[in-house]
Amino acid sequence: MLRVSYQDLFDALLRVLLKLELEPRPARLCAQLFADTSRDGVYSHGLNRFPRFVSMIRNGYIDIHAVPELLAASGPLERWNGKIGPGNLNAYHCMERAIALAHEHGMGCVALANTNHWMRGGSYGWQAADAGVIGVCWTNTLPNLPAWGASDPRVGNNPLVIAVPRADGHVVLDMAMSQFSYGTLASYRMRRELLPMDGGFDSSGRLTRVPGEIEASKRPLPIGFWKGSGLALMLDLLAATLSGGKATHQITADPDRENGQSQVFLAFDASALNVSSSNTPSVNAGADASRIADQIIEYFQLPPDSTGTRVRYPGYRVLTTRRDNLANGIPVEPSIWQQLDSL
Amino acid sequence: MLRVSYQDLFDALLRVLLKLELEPRPARLCAQLFADTSRDGVYSHGLNRFPRFVSMIRNGYIDIHAVPELLAASGPLERWNGKIGPGNLNAYHCMERAIALAHEHGMGCVALANTNHWMRGGSYGWQAADAGVIGVCWTNTLPNLPAWGASDPRVGNNPLVIAVPRADGHVVLDMAMSQFSYGTLASYRMRRELLPMDGGFDSSGRLTRVPGEIEASKRPLPIGFWKGSGLALMLDLLAATLSGGKATHQITADPDRENGQSQVFLAFDASALNVSSSNTPSVNAGADASRIADQIIEYFQLPPDSTGTRVRYPGYRVLTTRRDNLANGIPVEPSIWQQLDSL
Numbered sequence: 307m308l309r310v311s312y313q314d315l316f317d318a319l320l321r322v323l324l325k326l327e328l329e330p331r332p333a334r335l336c337a338q339l340f341a342d343t344s345r346d347g348v349y350s351h352g353l354n355r356f357p358r359f360v361s362m363i364r365n366g367y368i369d370i371h372a373v374p375e376l377l378a379a380s381g382p383l384e385r386w387n388g389k390i391g392p393g394n395l396n397a398y399h400c401m402e403r404a405i406a407l408a409h410e411h412g413m414g415c416v417a418l419a420n421t422n423h424w425m426r427g428g429s430y431g432w433q434a435a436d437a438g439v440i441g442v443c444w445t446n447t448l449p450n451l452p453a454w455g456a457s458d459p460r461v462g463n464n465p466l467v468i469a470v471p472r473a474d475g476h477v478v479l480d481m482a483m484s485q486f487s488y489g490t491l492a493s494y495r496m497r498r499e500l501l502p503m504d505g506g507f508d509s510s511g512r513l514t515r516v517p518g519e520i521e522a523s524k525r526p527l528p529i530g531f532w533k534g535s536g537l538a539l540m541l542d543l544l545a546a547t548l549s550g551g552k553a554t555h556q557i558t559a560d561p562d563r564e565n566g567q568s569q570v571f572l573a574f575d576a577s578a579l580n581v582s583s584s585n586t587p588s589v590n591a592g593a594d595a596s597r598i599a600d601q602i603i604e605y606f607q608l609p610p611d612s613t614g615t616r617v618r619y620p621g622y623r624v625l626t627t628r629r630d631n632l633a634n635g636i637p638v639e640p641s642i643w644q645q646l647d648s649l
Numbered sequence: 650m651l652r653v654s655y656q657d658l659f660d661a662l663l664r665v666l667l668k669l670e671l672e673p674r675p676a677r678l679c680a681q682l683f684a685d686t687s688r689d690g691v692y693s694h695g696l697n698r699f700p701r702f703v704s705m706i707r708n709g710y711i712d713i714h715a716v717p718e719l720l721a722a723s724g725p726l727e728r729w730n731g732k733i734g735p736g737n738l739n740a741y742h743c744m745e746r747a748i749a750l751a752h753e754h755g756m757g758c759v760a761l762a763n764t765n766h767w768m769r770g771g772s773y774g775w776q777a778a779d780a781g782v783i784g785v786c787w788t789n790t791l792p793n794l795p796a797w798g799a800s801d802p803r804v805g806n807n808p809l810v811i812a813v814p815r816a817d818g819h820v821v822l823d824m825a826m827s828q829f830s831y832g833t834l835a836s837y838r839m840r841r842e843l844l845p846m847d848g849g850f851d852s853s854g855r856l857t858r859v860p861g862e863i864e865a866s867k868r869p870l871p872i873g874f875w876k877g878s879g880l881a882l883m884l885d886l887l888a889a890t891l892s893g894g895k896a897t898h899q900i901t902a903d904p905d906r907e908n909g910q911s912q913v914f915l916a917f918d919a920s921a922l923n924v925s926s927s928n929t930p931s932v933n934a935g936a937d938a939s940r941i942a943d944q945i946i947e948y949f950q951l952p953p954d955s956t957g958t959r960v961r962y963p964g965y966r967v968l969t970t971r972r973d974n975l976a977n978g979i980p981v982e983p984s985i986w987q988q989l990d991s992l
Contacts, residue, residue: 380755380921382725412723415756456960460949468883479879530872536822536963540811543945547919547938555948576890578723595890602886605898617799620879
């Protein structure tokens with residue numbers, strides 16, 4: 307595995323984006339979002355995903371000149387049209403807008419229609435937490451997950467992101483509603499490993515730990531069986547009704563042409579509620595939200611197991627990977643790294 | 650199993666509450682919430698839970714005279730103090746407040762500290778949907794679920810409710826973060842049945858389908874293993890930081906003394922975003938949210954299986970049970986029904 311510096315990765319991505327005729331400002335942000343994703347160890351949605359992103363631009367499924375447009379507003383709640391622009395730029399814009407609404411109103415919600423794959427959903431959670439606010443966002447997807455009790459995929463795996471700011475490291479959950487993503491299934495298959503537990507059904511309807519059998523059947527398991535299936539459905543209902551955009555059943559089932567997703571971005575500024583009154587009886591009232599989060603995480607990590615390892619909270623591994631990759635270079639697939647020259 | 654009419658159940662509950670000296674108005678609402686819960690088939694949190702609710706009042710863990718108090722407000726975002734009042738009345742009040750904020754601002758969020766067990770969480774989802782808005786709410790709980798990778802319970806099962814209004818029947822998800830609740834484990838044990846899949850660890854750390862072994866070890870599985878464990882943590886972080894109230898680690902581990910929970914109630918009024926412009930390119934823009942939801946549910950329920958059974962969406966079963974129980978009486982445990990006379 308080759309390791310390249312953050313700057314080299316960023317420069318290489320930027321060069322391709324400028325060649326595709328993105329304007330310099332959005333091109334820089336787009337390159338940064340892809341480079342940050344690889345830097346943080348989410349390789350499937352960083353550089354490794356970039357060639358597919360470029361081909362969707364070339365094939366007209368992403369419009370690089372599109373700029374999101376405000377469709378409707380009601381105080382802290384807004385609806386935007388992503389106009390089939392780059393999904394990561396649209397999502398970043400909408401989380402920025404939700405953060406601004408939270409600073410103005412205490413909370414904000416931006417519903418986005420007609421966008422594109424947002425790449426790494428966690429990016430927008432880190433973005434909110436870096437701005438000192440709680441961020442919650444989710445996206446619908448093409449139908450790629452059978453509901454519990456069904457055999458063909460009619461819900462999306464609809465990733466959900468929740469982020470809480472904390473001085474010692476933000477807590478950021480970024481999870482799809484399938485137990486194992488298609489990217490994870492492919493990784494296990496290429497390493498010739500079985501999944502640690504049943505991950506879906508094979509083509510004859512039996513539960514299996516063999517990743518290739520699930521890729522073939524397109525029947526991964528939802529998390530918690532009927533529960534994750536229900537949660538995926540609700541996230542689609544909320545995204546489609548709030549944005550007025552496409553629901554999962556209206557998105558093509560062809561991953562190479564998947565566009566028009568609907569997304570929701572929420573931000574909450576807990577400091578808007580800070581109470582100075584000393585006679586309030588709430589245990590944590592007036593406490594800094596970051597300090598409350600510290601105490602929760604401290605308790606969550608205990609006790610360490612017999613090897614001294616502590617229970618890991620969501621987002622913990624990102625920071626250790628980020629430090630390592632900034633110090634020692636970001637691991638890249640040599641073939642994909644070289645492919646950048648021809649893009 | 651005895652079956653009693655809704656009116657008889659309501660009257661019996663109301664009589665006990667008035668004897669406990671609740672004021673007539675809150676007593677009527679409290680009796681209604683308990684009776685509605687049994688009517689809708691959630692027996693564990695209706696009449697069956699009522700004797701424990703009464704004993705918590707008698708033991709001072711619920712203050713029947715408490716009225717929620719506004720602590721801080723920032724436009725659509727409010728923080729309330731539940732003052733250890735009855736959990737279902739506090740939750741109903743806060744969802745009413747979130748609905749009013751949504752009608753005023755497009756969306757509303759009420760964070761509630763110092764409350765009590767809200768009984769059936771779904772009640773507040775149905776409440777929002779009946780008012781024509783999207784409702785989302787969750788509660789933290791005592792530590793009753795080990796995080797993935799941990800052996801002792803340090804997160805709550807933190808139930809999450811999401812409700813979307815629909816003319817043909819609201820879609821209401823009401824789920825805890827454990828695969829099987831303690832109530833469900835007890836039901837399987839009493840029926841001498843195995844769980845349909847592994848539901849937790851036995852006391853020696855092996856996965857098991859035997860409900861009694863999980864009740865003994867207090868190690869149920871989170872939904873989706875690491876995923877549900879992370880989601881439960883995030884829900885606690887949000888509830889504690891937004892409300893300024895207790896986090897799970899600050900709530901007693903004794904279920905008979907559990908109080909002081911923190912909760913969040915969100916409401917969204919999608920109609921605030923209705924766009925009349927005909928040149929908007931969003932697929933569903935301007936469409937009634939209920940109609941968008943109808944289309945999603947229609948697609949979700951297909952195809953019927955070989956017996957003609959359709960995939961069930963969250964909330965479907967509530968309506969069929971409700972109709973049956975209203976027509977034929979609500980099933981009650983004779984021993985608990987008789988116990989009401991002595992309360």
